[in-house]
Amino acid sequence: MLDKKYNAAEKEAKWLNYWNEEKIYSFKRDDRKVYSIDTPPPTVNGKIHIGHIFSYSQAEMIARYKRLSGYNVFYPFGFDDNGLPSERLVEKEEGKKAHEIGREEFSRLCYETTDRYESEFKNLFSRLGVSTDWKNAYKTVSPSTIKISQASFLDLVDKGHVYHKESPALWCNECLTSIAQAELETKTIKTTFNYVKFTTVEDGEEFIIATTRPELLPAIVCVFVNPSDENRKHLIGKTAHIPVIDVEVPIMADEKVAIDKGTGVVMCCTFGDQTDIEWWKKYNLPLKYIFTDDGHINDTVPNYGGLKIKEARAKIIEDLQNGGYIDHIEDLEHEVQTHERCGHEVEYTVMNQWFIDIMNHKDDFLRIGREIKWYPEYMFARYEEWVNNIAWDWCISRQRYFGVPFPVWYCADCGEAIIANREDLPVNPLVDQPPVDRCPKCGCTNFVPENDVMDTWATSSVTPLINMRYGEEENYEDILKPMSLRANASDIIRTWDFYTIVKSFYHFGMRPWDNVMISGFVMANKGEKISKSKSNSKQEPLEVLNTYSADVVRYWAGSGRLGTDIAFNEETLSRGKKLINKIWNVAKFIEMHLADYEDREFTDYEFIDRWILGKFAIMQDQFLRYLEDYEIGLALNTLEKFFWNFCDNYIEIVKHRLYRPEEFGDIKRYSGQKTIYTLLYRLLQDFSIFFPYITEEIYQELYHQEKSIHLTQIEKIDFDFKDEAVLGDNIVDIISIARGEKTNNNVSLKTPIKTLNISVYSKLKEAIEEAILDFKATLFIENLNVEETESSFEVKSIILDLEDNDN
């Protein structure tokens, strides 16, 4: 027997435990088709926020849908505990910087801390009802993952897509590491635009350069004007004298200078921005690098050495002003590039870095991107735009500690890079010996290890390889190449999706997955994104789960259109709560009427039963079509709408027949029983995608043919009652009008109708005659007069038995 009230907390704990013990979601190879999902390993940086709940739920529902559709679902989970986010977490918890703690101890703390958070994460996601096989869970710093990540590196080395080079790279002087273009976040800051007077050495002509970064004056190597700039092209070929710094640099011509921007004269420093690097390469300019790694001016710079970058800026402006070299200063608000992990402005540095070639294969990445089906389709445009706009190869080395080490040593004499052998992986060059005794180039016997570790994306971009156990003897390469689905939020299209495509193309020459499903964001308030740094997410996932139950939270997470942002909305949650409650109550009602029910072949359905079965068939068709397009929210909406109609109209009509067999006969009652038995089962299956807990509870009480409702399969519909679906709706319309009449008279719906006069088209008349007992019982009709008309229908008059109501 179902309980009178549904106690969500108790039941959810019970079934979660049951699923774990019975291994309901475990993955085993069998002869079914595999549907595989590449799930984002959440970054282990301390907090799961409500946004995770949202986007993971959506992919999870697809896993359940595919399972119900008969697929063998491969749905693993991972934790991204590798790299800078974990390091920052540990630094924050310890209140110390990594270099103060020491490399070895720091790594130990990273492992310990991430382990602790991962078990919390696991509990939270399990609680949410994530139907993953935890046996296949991975971490991005485990030995097996390091092995695969290093193997990926070796494969790319073999294929010539990796190079090691001294090259300008983006540098974060807060995190003390190089970073990749994808890790940049733009930020608006207030600064000043300084108009500095320069002069030509040849004839002392004054010209002005506007700059926001005067501290770069000591790094100036050249001045550019546009060759077609009529007012300034006479400067080309002359020499510029730099005030205060007192150096001379050539004035050159380049088309890239915008005549109307600033003063039309640009200084080129090494390096202030992307264009500087381009010019530096193009014209083979000298290198004057003036910053230290931790954001100071180099000691070699007179007067400014040792100052922080911003201090130097202030001082040089002051010096320029004192010397009369400032024409004027304007306030300016502009966007700067910052490191997304810490929010600090990035600089450029030149050092030895490992790069993956991106620029030479953009066309391939676009082609592969087009082979993948993107849901919603327009998300492909974001990918395409990103690929088209990439300006750098992918710098994968990080001057950090906690991550996948490069399997590389260098010859101490000649610098030749020695790469590990594949069979020795995983290796840590800081501990392990190189695979050769002598440098193959110069023959010396001294080696130094590579200190850098890999970018965290270098590893998370191989999640399909991790999932397929790439390079292992027992692997899933045959079933996961490609995987069926990648699911993630729109913010990591440019990183996770893009880099995974890059790697998959280089390793296998093919797409990593067939489909990509992109979810939107949870907004803190309308139009305000939840920010990692601002922590403006007011809803703690665990608290929300405790308050509303997992099923209800999933109702919220499953609503809305795919790819569309959503706000955390109490109203949606209370609507979900009501729906859950209604499911419970109707199940109780149905259980009550199935006490003597035995399932057997039966085709002699009553008209009203055929109506609701026909309505269900139409709904189910739409429902499944939405799910095929990964439109969870629209599918749920369709299902929900049908369900309320089922409760408020069908059940209200059929209940009389169920309660009073003496009046209607056992066969008519059985028809109703069979209908509610069939439909509740099918509804539970559909709802189980969204509400795994309550559907399991009801299924186990009422049906329990399988070990779990989540192991059942949606069967094809073998009935076709399209005509009844339309005619029945018209009958319901008439019922609604008659109910309205009662309501308008402020009387109970039980009030008898003395006489109901209606006129209806002939087919509807036949239907009403067929459904006459149900119809009359539902409205408490004493006398019914049905007139026939050409088309349409009308309620002519309703005479209520008001006296009866007074009793």
Add this chain to the structure above:
RNA sequence: GGGCGAUUAGCUCAGUUGGCUAGAGCAUCUGCCUUACAAGCAGAGGGUCGUAGGUUCGAGUCCUACAUCGCCCACCA
């Protein structure tokens, strides 16, 4: 500046390839204890579908322009 999306009832949102009178929930108002459910049920009011043009027999839906909001990118001279 470039790309993408959004704009529909007081609020949150559906509205599929153009097709009868534009829908739902919440909120508001009016009723109803009805042998599952008052956390319920039955009703009512509420919209010139962002603006202006265009295509069409017909436009919330397609096209163009504009406005507002959001996201991503570029912009450090």
